[in-house]
Amino acid sequence: MPFLELTPSTNWQRVGASRYLAEIISNTPQEIEYKPIPPIYFTVESNFLLIGVQSDSAKPYWYLGANVSQYLYIAPDLGDANFPGGVQSSDQKKLGLNRLTLVNFQDYNISPYILLFEVPYWLRDLYIEVWQHIGGSSDSVQDALIDVKQRLERIEYKIDSINP
Known part of the structure; x- marks a missing residue:
């Protein structure tokens, strides 16, 4: 699992922020x-994101703000298929209000x-803010394997220099 440098705040870049309103169809007394x-x-470009979801019209006990999915730009030759040029790549993730x-x-x-x-459908307004991680990260397992490999190479070198 990658080790993320979540701080400082300069490791995050705001991708966008927008407010959305449900359209009124009819208004009767x-x-x-x-x-x-x-x-x-x-x-977005990063697979690590901070996503804020807010609604002024939501009741205080509501939790779900939105579901978010990742769609990849993949366009295989599907012939006459009626599929879009994007592929949903993972399960939806729930975002709290x-x-x-x-x-x-x-x-x-x-x-x-x-x-x-x-x-x-029950939310009448929504504000979404998306931040992507642009800071450093490392895969601790990968780093450990590289370290072990370097140590083995040094040991092999020392053994080789002992035995002419």
Whole structure:
């Protein structure tokens, strides 16, 4: 598992921030009908993200702010198939309301890729802020293997120099 340098704040780059409102379909004295907020898209490059989701109209006990999925730009030759040029690559991740969520998508070495946000139909407004990790990271297992390999090479060199 990669070891991330989550701090300092310079390791994060804001990709975007936007506010969305559900469209009012009808407004009668009895009730207001809304058309749900449509899917929202952001383009990102990092598989480590901080995503904030906020709603002013949400009830205090609601948790779900949105579901987010990773779509890769892959365009295999599908002939006459009616599939888009993007492939959903992982399960949806749930984002809590009124908080930042650290999201880690699998790294397929394809960059950039699309984030697809699906907003629950009951939310009337939504603010989304997306940050991508641009700082250093290291794979501690990979680093340990490299260290072991270097030590073995030094031992082999010493053994070779002892036995002419």
